[in-house]
Amino acid sequence: MKDENVLKRLRIIEGHLKGIIRMVEEDTYCIDVIRQVQAVEAALNKVSAQILEGHLNSCVITAVQGEDPAERQRVLKEVLEVFETSTKV
Amino acid sequence: MKDENVLKRLRIIEGHLKGIIRMVEEDTYCIDVIRQVQAVEAALNKVSAQILEGHLNSCVITAVQGEDPAERQRVLKEVLEVFETSTKV
Amino acid sequence: MKDENVLKRLRIIEGHLKGIIRMVEEDTYCIDVIRQVQAVEAALNKVSAQILEGHLNSCVITAVQGEDPAERQRVLKEVLEVFETSTKV
Amino acid sequence: MKDENVLKRLRIIEGHLKGIIRMVEEDTYCIDVIRQVQAVEAALNKVSAQILEGHLNSCVITAVQGEDPAERQRVLKEVLEVFETSTKV
Numbered sequence: 001m002k003d004e005n006v007l008k009r010l011r012i013i014e015g016h017l018k019g020i021i022r023m024v025e026e027d028t029y030c031i032d033v034i035r036q037v038q039a040v041e042a043a044l045n046k047v048s049a050q051i052l053e054g055h056l057n058s059c060v061i062t063a064v065q066g067e068d069p070a071e072r073q074r075v076l077k078e079v080l081e082v083f084e085t086s087t088k089v
Numbered sequence: 090m091k092d093e094n095v096l097k098r099l100r101i102i103e104g105h106l107k108g109i110i111r112m113v114e115e116d117t118y119c120i121d122v123i124r125q126v127q128a129v130e131a132a133l134n135k136v137s138a139q140i141l142e143g144h145l146n147s148c149v150i151t152a153v154q155g156e157d158p159a160e161r162q163r164v165l166k167e168v169l170e171v172f173e174t175s176t177k178v
Numbered sequence: 179m180k181d182e183n184v185l186k187r188l189r190i191i192e193g194h195l196k197g198i199i200r201m202v203e204e205d206t207y208c209i210d211v212i213r214q215v216q217a218v219e220a221a222l223n224k225v226s227a228q229i230l231e232g233h234l235n236s237c238v239i240t241a242v243q244g245e246d247p248a249e250r251q252r253v254l255k256e257v258l259e260v261f262e263t264s265t266k267v
Numbered sequence: 268m269k270d271e272n273v274l275k276r277l278r279i280i281e282g283h284l285k286g287i288i289r290m291v292e293e294d295t296y297c298i299d300v301i302r303q304v305q306a307v308e309a310a311l312n313k314v315s316a317q318i319l320e321g322h323l324n325s326c327v328i329t330a331v332q333g334e335d336p337a338e339r340q341r342v343l344k345e346v347l348e349v350f351e352t353s354t355k356v
Contacts, residue, residue, distance in 0.1 A: 003291065010288045017284060021277045024270065030322035031345045037315045038349070041308050041356040045176035048304045052172055055297035056165040064153040076145040078298045079168065082305070083141055086175045087134035088266050089308040092202065099199045106195060110188045113181065119233035120256045126226045127260070130219050130267040137215045144208035167209045171216070177355050178219040223354035230350055234343045242331040254323040257346065261319055264353045265312035 006050055013043050045086075052082065095139055102132050134175075141171065181232060187225050194218050223264075230260065273317055280310050312353075319349065 020036045056079070063075035109125045145168070152164035198214045234257070241253035287303045323346070330342035 007288065007291050010284070010291060014281070014284050014288065017277070017281050021274065021281065024274050024277060030318050030326065031349060034315050034318050034322075034349050035352070037311050037318070038352045038356050041311050044304050044308050044311075045173075045356060048176070048301050049169065049173045051297050051301050051304070053169050055301075056169060059297065060165070061153055061161070064150055072150070076149070080138065080142050080145060082298065082301050083172055083175060084134075084138045085302070085305045086172060087137070089305050089312065096199065096202050099195070099202060103192070103195050103199065106188070106192050110185065110192065113185050113188060119229050119237065120260060123226050123229050123233075123260050124263070126222050126229070127263045127267050130222050133215050133219050133222075134267065137212050140208050140212050140215070144212075148208065171209060171212050174213070174216045178216050178223065223351075226354070227347065227351045231347050234347060238343070239331055239339070242328055250328070254327070258316065258320050258323060261350055261353060262312075262316045264350060265315070 003051070003054060006047060006054075009043065009047050009050070013040055013047070016040050016043065048082070048086070052079075055079075092140070092143060095136060095143075098132065098136050098139070102129055102136070105129050105132065137171070137175070141168075144168075181229070184225060184228055184232075187221065187228070191218055191221050191225070194221065226260070226264070230257075233257075270318070270321060273314060273321075276310065276314050276317070280307055280314070283307050283310065315349070315353070319346075322346075 016036070017040055020033060020040065023033050023036065060075055060079065063071050066072065105125070106129055109122060109129065112122050112125065149164055149168065152161050155161065194214070195218055198211060198218065201211050201214065238253055238257065241250050244250065283303070284307055287300060287307065290300050290303065327342055327346065330339050333339065
């Protein structure tokens with residue numbers, strides 16, 4: 001799923017994370033650091049949603065329309081699992 | 090999607106919530122109330138996952154295998170939206 | 179911590195939850211049910227925040243200004259724990 | 268709040284994120300990428316909790332025991348805000 005848009009977002013997040021590391025190295029006020037960590041998490045949620053969107057519109061359609069019921073079940077179960085994890089992180 | 094298992098879980102959660110209301114009426118220690126509220130949220134997450142599981146294995150399969158591309162898009166978009174919301178609540 | 183405002187919110191949430199149970203009994207479309215469950219979770223998050231606000235401005239201040247270091251540690255640890263749980267539900 | 272332990276965790280997360288970028292560059296299966304993104308989010312939650320713990324045991328105690336009521340309110344409000352945000356990311 002090489003997706004230039006996803007890559008671009010992830011590299012921005014990487015830069016954001018490097019900035020947080022610098023903040024901690026420079027003894028920045030704790031709450032400001034936590035706020036930036038939370039901003040990174042919000043950005044990661046958006047990346048996940050974007051990847052999932054691509055996945056639903058490609059692999060999920062292929063598997064659900066395919067002939068193999070086990071593969072269909074596997075793919076739908078994975079979607080359910082990422083949903084379940086998303087309620088816990 | 091009348092699902093007796095989902096209904097049973099929701100009624101247990103309703104009882105749990107009534108218990109929390111009673112706790113607040115009786116001036117229970119704040120942190121104990123918050124913990125119970127968080128337990129109700131965890132239980133609601135499980136209900137959502139269970140409903141989504143049924144949905145993926147019925148409506149989503151039907152729509153994705155169906156002839157109507159607009160309906161397929163609509164159904165997949167809804168799955169994406171519940172995922173996006175789950176990262177925010 | 180009998181708080182009329184918290185009680186009022188919790189009773190509204192109870193009504194909301196009863197509505198969800200009715201939706202499931204009447205076979206409402208799965209996604210609409212999930213959306214309502216997520217709305218209840220968002221409302222519960224607001225209640226938790228409101229209770230925590232009261233707690234910080236009363237018990238936490240009392241404990242931190244008090245003479246007992248063990249009690250102070252206990253109260254601050256509880257605040258940390260509700261934060262940790264909030265990242266998981 | 269230069270905290271070597273926090274820094275160490277953040278650098279591990281940075282490495283993890285670089286690994287995810289590589290996964291996307293190499294067209295790794297979408298769901299495997301999402302799972303790694305969610306693992307990074309869980310790790311960030313732990314870092315936030317660790318930073319908050321240090322904050323509660325230093326700045327919060329100082330401010331709450333201090334003479335300035337406005338400063339005390341400010342510090343407690345910040346704790347509430349990071350809690351509120353944590354329920355949304």
